[in-house]
Amino acid sequence: MRRRALVLGTGRSGRAAARLLVSQGWQVVLADEDDRVDGVRLQRELGDGTEVCTGCHDLPSGPFELAVISPGFKRSHRWLEGLQRRRTPLVGELELGWRHIRGPVIAVTGSNGKSTAVQWIAAALREAGRSPRIAGNFEQGPALCEGVLTSPWADPWVIEVSSFQLEHSHRLRAEAALILDIHPNHLDRHGTVDEYVRIKLRLAQAVVPGGVLVVPESLRQRVRALYGGKTVSFGSDSEPAEFIFSNGMVVCRSGEEAVSLAGTQWDDAVRGRGAAGVIALLSEMGVGCREAV
Known part of the structure; x- marks a missing residue:
């Protein structure tokens, strides 16, 4: 079974994190509260391996083995607090990319x-x-x-x-x-x-x-x-x-x-x-x- 990851934010950083994870075999849920984001277009752009949820109020249901945080999310955001309660490992997009540097x-x-x-x-x-x-x-x-x-x-x-x-x-x-x-x-x-x-x-x-x-x-x-x-x-x-x-x-x-x-x-x-x-x-x-x- 493919590992599941949640990526918070559909901006440049979030899309990049989703692509990287999908390339490594993860199943990714890309979530954003902003209902102005065209989720259908973004879904087509990212392709198989990614599920896009825009205009979300509630934290997507898991379980997730990893959650990646885009820079725009404050530490006090309710989604991060929810993920901490679930004990989901959290990592920033920058650190995720840094782990793969050579x-x-x-x-x-x-x-x-x-x-x-x-x-x-x-x-x-x-x-x-x-x-x-x-x-x-x-x-x-x-x-x-x-x-x-x-x-x-x-x-x-x-x-x-x-x-x-x-x-x-x-x-x-x-x-x-x-x-x-x-x-x-x-x-x-x-x-x-x-x-x-x-x-x-x-x-x-x-x-x-x-x-x-x-x-x-x-x-x-x-x-x-x-x-x-x-x-x-x-x-x-x-x-x-x-x-x-x-x-x-x-x-x-x-x-x-x-x-x-x-x-x-x-x-x-x-x-x-x-x-x-x-x-x-x-x-x-x-x-x-x-x-x-």
């Missing part, structure tokens, strides 16, 4: 600039002769489940990770991670700034021993309680960070040549700090400062 991973989170950062990182690594692939929250790329269904291999995966995805992820693995500056955001979802920051910093726990974590200098002490390996910090010239943005330049305090950001979208006080973070990470990946821009 090859190293660079993960990126933060409040702003994540998509631009993952594009920059992938482009610089491609120039250096590697074969990166972008996935995750990045809107111009595939959800991670869709990406690994195409092929699980990349060198490396460069994955954009949102707070909504981190909220439902518990067992991620990355050889390197970049946490960009964190500003108050999505408080309607997370409730408080401290909870939002706490969820973002969970990415630090994904970095493997021997990996590297790049963080804002202001968060460096806090993340050391989460990750005991190598950390590299970025910031402004008033901070004791290894990589700083100052007067349109990214400067590495170890003595490597400064890099000008003049004429680029990163040449301002806010985005320049993010550029310092990206260059710090690429430096750890073996891409020199001048080659990074």
